[in-house]
Amino acid sequence: MGVHHAWGRTYKDMFQRYKAFKGFDLRWQNGFDCQGLWVEVEVEKDLGFKTKKDIEAYGIEKFIIRCKERVLKYSKIQTEQSIRLGQWSEWDKAYFTMSDENNYAIWHFLKKCSEKGLLYKGKDVVPWCYRCGTSISQHEILTEEYKELTHKAVFVRFPVAGQEKTYFLVWTTTPWTLPGNVALAVNPDLDYSKVKDTKGDNYILLRQKANEIFLKEEIEIVETFSGKSLEGVEFKGIFDDLPAVEKELSSFSRRSLAPSTHQVILWKDITEEEGTGVVHIAPGCGQEDFSLAKDNNLSVIDLSDEESKYKKGFGFLESREVYKEEQRDWIIDNLKDKKLIFKVENYKHRYPTCWRCKQELIFRLVDEWFISMDKLREELIESAKQIEWMPGFGLEREIDWLNNMHDWLISKKRYWGLALPIWECSCGNFEVLGSKEELEERTVEGWDEFGGKSPHRPQIDQIKIKCSKCGALAQRVKDVGTPWLDAGIVPFSTVSNDNRAENIPYFHNKREEWQKWFPIEFICESFPGQFKNWFYVLLVMSQVLEEKPPFKRVLGFASVVDEKGEEMHKSKGNAIWFDEAVEKISADVMRWMYLKQNPVNNMRFGYGVAGETKRKLMTLLNCFEFYKTYTTATHKSYATHQSSKNCLDRWILSKLNLVIKEATENLDRFDAMRATGVIEDFWINNLSLWYIRRSRGRLRESKESQAVFAFVLLEITKLIAPLMPFLAEEMYQMLKTKEMPESVHLCVWPKYDESLIDKTLEQEMQERRLIASELLAERVRMGIPVRQPLIADAIKKPLSFSAIDPGSTLQIFSDEANLIIEDETTIFKGFNAISSKITEEMKEQGLVREIVRQIQTLRKKAALSPQDKASLYFAGDFDLKEVISRAKKEILETTKCSSLEESPEHLGSFVAQKEVDLEGKKLWLALEA
Numbered sequence: 017m018g019v020h021h022a023w024g025r026t027y028k029d030m031f032q033r034y035k036a037f038k039g040f041d042l043r044w045q046n047g048f049d050c051q052g053l054w055v056e057v058e059v060e061k062d063l064g065f066k067t068k069k070d071i072e073a074y075g076i077e078k079f080i081i082r083c084k085e086r087v088l089k090y091s092k093i094q095t096e097q098s099i100r101l102g103q104w105s106e107w108d109k110a111y112f113t114m115s116d117e118n119n120y121a122i123w124h125f126l127k128k129c130s131e132k133g134l135l136y137k138g139k140d141v142v143p144w145c146y147r148c149g150t151s152i153s154q155h156e157i158l159t160e161e162y163k164e165l166t167h168k169a170v171f172v173r174f175p176v177a178g179q180e181k182t183y184f185l186v187w188t189t190t191p192w193t194l195p196g197n198v199a200l201a202v203n204p205d206l207d208y209s210k211v212k213d214t215k216g217d218n219y220i221l222l223r224q225k226a227n228e229i230f231l232k233e234e235i236e237i238v239e240t241f242s243g244k245s246l247e248g249v250e251f252k253g254i255f256d257d258l259p260a261v262e263k264e265l266s267s268f269s270r271r272s273l274a275p276s277t278h279q280v281i282l283w284k285d286i287t288e289e290e291g292t293g294v295v296h297i298a299p300g301c302g303q304e305d306f307s308l309a310k311d312n313n314l315s316v317i318d319l320s321d322e323e324s325k326y327k328k329g330f331g332f333l334e335s336r337e338v339y340k341e342e343q344r345d346w347i348i349d350n351l352k353d354k355k356l357i358f359k360v361e362n363y364k365h366r367y368p369t370c371w372r373c374k375q376e377l378i379f380r381l382v383d384e385w386f387i388s389m390d391k392l393r394e395e396l397i398e399s400a401k402q403i404e405w406m407p408g409f410g411l412e413r414e415i416d417w418l419n420n421m422h423d424w425l426i427s428k429k430r431y432w433g434l435a436l437p438i439w440e441c442s443c444g445n446f447e448v449l450g451s452k453e454e455l456e457e458r459t460v461e462g463w464d465e466f467g468g469k470s471p472h473r474p475q476i477d478q479i480k481i482k483c484s485k486c487g488a489l490a491q492r493v494k495d496v497g498t499p500w501l502d503a504g505i506v507p508f509s510t511v512s513n514d515n516r517a518e519n520i521p522y523f524h525n526k527r528e529e530w531q532k533w534f535p536i537e538f539i540c541e542s543f544p545g546q547f548k549n550w551f552y553v554l555l556v557m558s559q560v561l562e563e564k565p566p567f568k569r570v571l572g573f574a575s576v577v578d579e580k581g582e583e584m585h586k587s588k589g590n591a592i593w594f595d596e597a598v599e600k601i602s603a604d605v606m607r608w609m610y611l612k613q614n615p616v617n618n619m620r621f622g623y624g625v626a627g628e629t630k631r632k633l634m635t636l637l638n639c640f641e642f643y644k645t646y647t648t649a650t651h652k653s654y655a656t657h658q659s660s661k662n663c664l665d666r667w668i669l670s671k672l673n674l675v676i677k678e679a680t681e682n683l684d685r686f687d688a689m690r691a692t693g694v695i696e697d698f699w700i701n702n703l704s705l706w707y708i709r710r711s712r713g714r715l716r717e718s719k720e721s722q723a724v725f726a727f728v729l730l731e732i733t734k735l736i737a738p739l740m741p742f743l744a745e746e747m748y749q750m751l752k753t754k755e756m757p758e759s760v761h762l763c764v765w766p767k768y769d770e771s772l773i774d775k776t777l778e779q780e781m782q783e784r785r786l787i788a789s790e791l792l793a794e795r796v797r798m799g800i801p802v803r804q805p806l807i808a809d810a811i812k813k814p815l816s817f818s819a820i821d822p823g824s825t826l827q828i829f830s831d832e833a834n835l836i837i838e839d840e841t842t843i844f845k846g847f848n849a850i851s852s853k854i855t856e857e858m859k860e861q862g863l864v865r866e867i868v869r870q871i872q873t874l875r876k877k878a879a880l881s882p883q884d885k886a887s888l889y890f891a892g893d894f895d896l897k898e899v900i901s902r903a904k905k906e907i908l909e910t911t912k913c914s915s916l917e918e919s920p921e922h923l924g925s926f927v928a929q930k931e932v933d934l935e936g937k938k939l940w941l942a943l944e945a
């Protein structure tokens with residue numbers, strides 16, 4: 017796993033845990049994608065293979081075994097990593113898509129498609145990877161698979177038939193497709209011109225482009241006409257001398273024209289942006305060209321084979337790889353010899369590459385298996401509308417895809433994957449088998465070789481059935497299925513108690529069992545790509561099988577990028593592996609980062625961001641640390657937490673109920689970002705920065721307040737339990753009493769009490785916090801350190817006293833800003849005023865406070881806990897010694913030291929000592945443990 021895998025797993029685990037907390041019945045079944053090209057390519061790399069021929073030479077059976085081994089090895093690693101992340105699952109019940117039940121479930125689906133007349137074998141021009149030797153489905157080419165590449169673009173002269181020295185000027189970025197040319201296309205609605213150059217050659221091209229391609233003084237515009245008027249104009253083919261081209265053109269019987277005639281056709285999609293407005297059409301090498309050929313009854317020249325080499329009959333090009341730059345040069349040179357090249361230039365464009373091996377794709381004519389989508393399109397759109405999409409733009413994106421998708425290409429000319437259950441007969445008939453039982457029943461040959469193994473290649477290829485049309489033996493097509501079939505069948509193939517095929521309820525008349533879980537409540541996946549992939553195939557397969565949406569709501573999230581916002585790549589060196597990250601930052605920090613992220617935006621992952629998150633979690637840990645260190649009670653008194661009358665205690669309980677309410681509501685609507693936001697805000701701004709800060713003294717003394725504090729912490733551990741399971745458990749173990757469940761993960765979700773949310777109290781506390789911070793700011797302006805007590809002359813009147821009385825209010829101000837407030841009845845005015853007058857007595861108070869602070873840091877330095885006894889020694893300036901003697905009792909009480917003695921400096925063995933400078937006077941302090 018890379019760190020990006022942990023995002024989805026964190027969501028999935030967190031919502032599962034949360035729902036379990038709330039008492040829901042859940043399925044704890046992890047799944048592993050096992051089949052497909054992505055496994056094959058890795059095994060090929062391990063074995064050093066370059067092409068499919070290497071696999072065949074190695075032996076398909078051995079190769080498949082290596083694929084299975086790889087899946088088992090990595091699924092084990094991924095299981096361990098998921099456990100490390102804190103993911104809950106019944107790991108020994110995980111489903112594997114290579115299992116028999118998964119494969120037979122897809123057979124069932126394909127048979128249903130066949131029965132509904134949706135499955136067909138068709139010729140189409142599809143994106144093709146020559147290295148992988150397979151077609152790539154339209155939905156597998158995502159935006160990120162388009163790369164900036166530079167190719168040679170050529171301007172070619174196509175001679176107009178019957179007109180001397182007159183040419184259509186054509187521009188193409190794929191010169192290798194020129195031998196497949198059968199027609200030229202122009203836009204009927206744009207203006208074209210015939211221009212004459214200084215050599216007397218005439219060119220037909222877009223009027224707009226004439227002055228861009230030629231220098232103005234070089235040409236003369238002979239005439240201008242609409243594109244429409246060019247329809248049917250004949251031109252001479254530029255590769256008609258190649259035997260394969262000649263043969264295809266002359267044998268194309270549907271065409272009404274004389275053999276080897278090429279014509280101009282009309283095509284409204286041609287734009288003025290690029291090229292010359294005259295487009296070369298090679299129906300065997302382009303998807304749009306292919307559909308134009310269907311509409312215009314054009315012949316289709318099939319150029320390249322599986323390895324993307326020119327087929328037989330292409331003369332000097334035969335068995336050359338079409339994608340190689342040299343071959344393009346060959347073509348260009350040939351055309352130069354024929355004096356048909358006008359210009360060659362380098363052209364940079366975005367070009368699709370293979371999602372798996374990153375080689376550039378070409379388009380070629382293939383025989384593949386498709387599921388027809390036109391009949392399903394409207395139903396799928398209706399189905400998508402019934403789903404709750406999070407984020408909301410998901411529905412729009414899904415519908416956009418459903419409106420634009422082509423038929424679903426499901427076959428791959430590969431080895432490791434679902435064996436398509438299609439048996440083809442030489443009479444043209446094909447039959448689809450829908451189950452293991454049907455396979456056994458229909459087999460007439462090859463059962464022994466199949467040997468009851470999993471329905472994979474190569475053993476399944478041995479099975480022959482009897483054609484029900486002609487009685488001859490039919491053979492399985494060699495193709496395997498796209499792994500997206502595996503991804504889409506999940507709602508049907510995984511609901512079982514013991515994960516064996518014969519017990520899968522959907523297929524074995526236990527629909528009631530299955531219906532308990534269908535449609536699925538919630539799915540979650542990174543959205544880039546999934547509108548065209550997983551979400552889409554789930555919709556399709558469920559529509560065919562059950563005619564309804566397979567899930568009720570979906571949470572999509574963006575991608576993980578590095579801290580600078582750049583895509584993570586192994587080759588770039590900025591990828592972060594899960595193992596490394598989890599050791600460095602811990603699973604809970606990682607989870608918190610992901611959960612706090614807005615799922616709409618890319619997550620910037622890095623150790624800098626992790627550090628910030630960690631600091632926030634440290635605040636929470638420090639609250640626990642304070643509890644552990646200073647409170648001596650009182651899990652036993654949780655129940656008494658409601659009896660405190662103290663305004664800060666009542667306030668933190670109000671805030672606690674509010675945060676439980678808000679966290680619950682947000683988690684119920686699957687909004688992890690807001691839920692984590694309110695919880696974190698609670699522990700930082702309310703618990704740490706106000707409640708504890710203003711309650712330190714009280715929390716050391718009052719059992720009642722300690723009970724409140726303990727109760728608040730206990731409820732937080734429950735709130736964070738689904739989010740950060742490790743931290744929550746550690747804290748819980750500190751807080752739990754014998755009567756409580758053994759683990760926080762066995763507790764029930766905290767309930768909030770609306771009546772304890774006191775909006776007036778919260779409002780009044782907010783006003784006081786504001787004034788307190790103003791008083792502090794005023795002190796900063798005066799330049800007098802906070803340790804020095806000052807007298808408050810006037811304090812801005814808080815708006816109301818209905819929840820917090822004036823006495824408590826003044827206590828808050830005097831504690832927060834270290835003020836001496838003498839008269840509560842006259843002090844509240846419309847402004848703040850602090851007197852800069854410092855009496856000797858006040859000055860001494862400030863000094864004592866500073867000395868206490870120094871002793872506390874010394875205790876910390878010595879790593880003493882408050883319970884540890886320590887003796888304190890001091891020496892130094894006479895005045896300071898006097899101050900210490902006078903404040904001895906106070907110092908001993910607050911610093912929890914057992915004795916305080918004057919001592920000759922630096923004599924004795926101390927656990928910690930230091931010399932400090934207090935207003936120009938020296939003081940030496942030392943601790944003896």
Ligand SMILES: [Zn+2]
Pocket residue numbers: 145146147148149370371372373374375
């Ligand atoms: Zn590839």
Ligand SMILES: [Zn+2]
Pocket residue numbers: 441442443444445483484485486487488
């Ligand atoms: Zn037959």
